[in-house]
Amino acid sequence: GENVEQHPSTLSVQEGDSAVIKCTYSDSASNYFPWYKQELGKGPQLIIDIRSNVGEKKDQRIAVTLNKTAKHFSLHITETQPEDSAVYFCAAAGNQFYFGTGTSLTVIP
């Protein structure tokens, strides 16, 4: 089955700096790559997604890039704010969703 690896597991940045989270996947059949934000005690919320026919997608301060050849995709958050602090999960979807192990992001005011 699919294997999704996510790095780093924890990330601390100063407010206003950028944060980058990277994921790799193993199954070339995966064609959908969503990113989720999970706050304490809540369920994951979809923040951005990308499909395999697109290399990059941006939504305000959040962007995702996909390199299908290398089988990796990344989440970029610019101008970070304290409310960006949360756990972020990537996922790769082929015949089902496979999730990364999460990155705990802390934005220091």
Next chain:
Amino acid sequence: DGGITQSPKYLFRKEGQNVTLSCEQNLNHDAMYWYRQDPGQGLRLIYYSQIVNDFQKGDIAEGYSVSREKKESFPLTVTSAQKNPTAFYLCASSRQGAINQPQHFGDGTRLSIL
């Protein structure tokens, strides 16, 4: 507002007891899913259902059972056969059974052993 409602938020299980976690959605989604979340691990799929009266096992179905009698509802039963049930359980739904549809999650049920 449309969404997914999971209840209860916290649940305690005694030895040898079956417990049922509720999941209701009013998004008119066809597909529903149950995941288990453990500290430091990603979400792992327990069961999923693409249509009423049909469901399939996920990667960690042993010790769990589900039913899908209504489109809106997908309850999960944690049976006494599940020896390590302590976890955060998440229910999700998506518009269709196709895998490249976004999944929308509820706020989870935290299950603990007494």
